[in-house]
Amino acid sequence: MNSDAVGTGQPNQNAFPPVSDLSYEAARDELVEIVKILEHGQMPLDESLRFWERGEALAKRCEEHLDGARGRVEAILRSGSDTPPEDAGTDTE
Template sequence: MPENPVTPAGAAPLEGVAELSYEQARDELVRVVGELEQGNATLEQSLALWERGEALAARCEQWLLGARERLEAARAAAEGS
């Protein structure tokens, strides 16, 4: 297995994921899933896509958890007023 597998787009699987907005991560995750579903990628490419997809899904979850926390805080503040 190569030391630094790359996606077909040329990016390392985890590169730049932490900087993505929710919408960017979601849209890229949809693209990655589509590529995997096509089944045209080599095994190495599929593994790299899978790793990137996992990182993108985790990034989306971070955003959603953060949004939930903000809503709960706003709700608690409104109830306390």
């Protein structure tokens, strides 16, 4: 099996993990691959639309991660401390 493949599972199953479970890096990497696939334009319209929708969801997930990181940085800057405040949390969800 190709170690660069995106997705897991068996034939006739949804091979993509839920977007909500992806780290920023995993969502970004999958989004890059989807863009490459769509740029080739070699698939039927319905399949292209499914990839486009997945890409939209991945882009939104990346934004969520970045917003969470931005909020933590802003909280640290407001507190004037090098350590994150307790209420800022450590995850980006």
